[in-house]
Amino acid sequence: MMRKGIWPNVAVFSSPLSWFRSKKFQRIEPGGGEGDFVVKNHAWVDSMRDSSPTRVSLPGTGEHNSWIVHHPSALKTFELVTNAAKGKEIVIFLDYDGTLSPIVEDPDRAFISSQMREAVKEAARHFPTAIISGRSRDKVYDFVKLPELYYAGSHGMDIRGPSKSQLKCKKGDERVPFQPASEFLPMINEVYRALLNRTKSIPGAKVENNKFCLSVHYRNVDEKRWAALAEQVRSVLSEYPKLKLTQGRKVLEIRPIINWDKGKALEYLLESLGYANDSNVLPIYIGDDRTDEDAFKVLRDRGRGIGILVSKVAKETCASYSLQDPPEVMSFLMRMVEWKRHTSRARHRL
């Protein structure tokens, strides 16, 4: 199942379901010697190709059917969700790309629809709601434009609460962002410039500065040039042992080696909201990408909370439910709001 990867300490998997079987694939530590870069057999191309979920088992296949039994649709089994939510304070966590907005070719044009914005706005009127994204906090805010939300940008390394909200952060002034990787800012900017320079000759490559982390996109790079792009990234990173590489959907993500991820951000936000060890709270996390697995895992390990993977195809995941795509995420949010209104009205009638 598992093959030697392109990057030092990264595994490459022969089937998409095996992506998630080891955490090793997500944690790609730079700094390995030239010999660690396994160019032979083009294993690295497989790794980059595997980050696209189009090669996985599709609905209707046996593999998908058995997967859906273990990760049922959160819409089709909505009652299971509301049964778990009865009498609990719900907190909603949302990923951005692939969850609130569809995956598109140009990362700068991954707009949220006005209907989705409205659904998120309504959700935030009834439940504390946060967006946890790999993008910079400012960029995700520019897309979503809802001041009433919590935003965690740079994979949770830049967290800020709503400016005008009745929600109170227990950790003090919610308007001061929490930035556990602030010391890495100069290094990230330096690496951003180096990557811009080293990848400019590769048509379609795009380097995105997400403030405390960077993305190198290869969605629009001819597959024949992926090797060249990977080599440039590897070579830059080999000079920065305090940075590591992870992979998302046709993107190489570079970030500081600190013990912080979307799962830690979720815990931080729950604590800030005063729900640290509260058995009366039910966090719901919805996301589509590998980095969201850190948050799903936190919920699974706590034994409280609901993880929902956005995917049309079977993938190994720590989430317990699934939704197919952003339109289904929107329907789910609207049903949560409808359910909340209904239960509040019923309570008032008592």
Ligand SMILES: O=P(O)(O)OC[C@H]1O[C@H](O[C@H]2O[C@H](CO)[C@@H](O)[C@H](O)[C@H]2O)[C@H](O)[C@@H](O)[C@@H]1O
């Ligand atoms: O945590 P997320 O909010 O899901 O951010 C993860 C990455 O999302 C963006 O890239 C992805 O979406 C793009 C637009 O649809 C797509 O073109 C790209 O191929 C995807 O990887 C964002 O641009 C990255 O910086 C984030 O790391």
